[in-house]
Amino acid sequence: MNLASPAEVKKLLEDIGVRPNKVLGQNFLIDRNILNKLISAADVSENDCVLEIGGGLGIVTEELVVKAGSLTVVEKDKKLAHHLLNKYGDNPKVEIIHDDVLKVISRPDWPEKEQDYNKVVANLPYSVGTRLLVDMIQSQSRPQLVVVTVQLEVAERFSAECGAKDYGLLSIWSQMHYNVELVKAVNNTCFWPKPEVTSGILKLELMNEGQPSPETARGVYRLTKHAFSHRRKQMSNILRNCIDDFRIEPEVISEIFEKLGLSVSLRPQNLSVSDWLGLTQAIMEVKGNG
Template sequence: MTQDALLGPSDIRELAAALDLRPTKQRGQNFVIDANTVRRIVRAADIGPDDAVVEIGPGLGSLTLALLGAAGHVTAVEIDDVLAAALPATVAARLPARADRFALVHADALRVTELPGPPPRALVANLPYNVAVPVLLHMLATFPGLERGLVMVQSEVADRLVAPPGSKVYGVPSVKTAWYAEARRAGAIGRTVFWPAPRVDSGLVSLVRRDPPPTRASRAEVFAVIDAAFAQRRKTLRSALAGWAGSAAAAEAACEAAGVAPTARGESLTVEDFAHLAESRPTRGGA
């Protein structure tokens, strides 16, 4: 792929002007204008010619073009009408030899349940700040063939996604991500590589798919106890899980059956602990 194929600051602004595009905060639109940054992301994602990649929120195509230069196939999911209409033309103009390896899905990523082309093995995306966590969790849940991912998110969200139990920022995103994957920080991204420049720094998070904890409980049941535990995170599990279990006494019994201290708080539990709790939830009739 030639240097000219990638988008620079002037290219981005020219495309935006031609489309009469004004990035909106509502959709978390901050476009990457630095070619070195998208190359770095593709390298960190370890994308090769055998990979089918799904990208969320491709925007004007900065990362899309870099991914197409390395991957076997790229499917981009874009909700914005103007951007979705323009991206295929940008790909055709910049990388005509690879245009047949590109597919666009014009949809809300949170509602996507199937994708054209080969099943994606990797998720690589500059996720819109306002929906980063729900989109990530939806994609991991909906496409079990995703073996790995590299996402760019707001720096504090990156911290939450990779936080271990006991950390001050450990919470629902941390535990639910751990259900699907091992997450780690893969670098920091400054504000100046975006247009418009956000008011916060960004971080890269690397994800490698893992098997969920062995449990008789369903994912929905495990996620329900996670939500309950962190809804009142300052309370002990005996109190925080009272509504989930049916009473404080039933919550205490569930904790004891799961081998978890009723006096503990949600931020000290692993995803395996939550799976054990979900298994130990009393039936409504017996609580």
């Protein structure tokens, strides 16, 4: 079975009894070159425990099975999960889970209950891409490497640099934990059915050093979420009217910004990831939470 052939993919889906669901973001990868780019960027070896999300018909799965030490595939569609189970159910290093991945990774006993994983490799359904990546980033058990296809607009927001038009919450939250790279834009003709949007291969590689403490990370999440809801305002005004944990007096704001070498007239999108970390830590120290 050639899973890169639109005709064969369509026939297999008919045999299984699946009609691609736009709500679930079911667009099946059918381009071998893009598949190779995805797999190459993940650099999977027998030392890796891999999580695949949205296994679909298995075009990514069949590559990961050969390379990974163990593979867990989470598939929400019952018929597709059954198809994958029929194909890989006898393989001792593969586990197929029929469930919603957003529910699976939010369980208190995940990933301990299932096979642990250090890499996530997937052609992500458009419907869950952003939320899933944010959940992983904000988790205390972050994977070492994430390589996924997502909507190009989403990939650009994660990988944007300070000052760019796409720079915002996703950029800051991901880049304070990961080195983030937009590996390649992916044309919509590489999928069937053809989506209305362009995709991109996004790579997040966990930084070995410089990880913020859990308390600082939570502070950055909260402070930036508030600040970017007022992104047209200057930081001095934002902090004077901030959420209770971070509200500080004007003279203290000036002292903190001067110490950090920053101007109080800056807007949220003009602060780099390191600026946000330094600002959050400084405010937490002033408020007695650092």
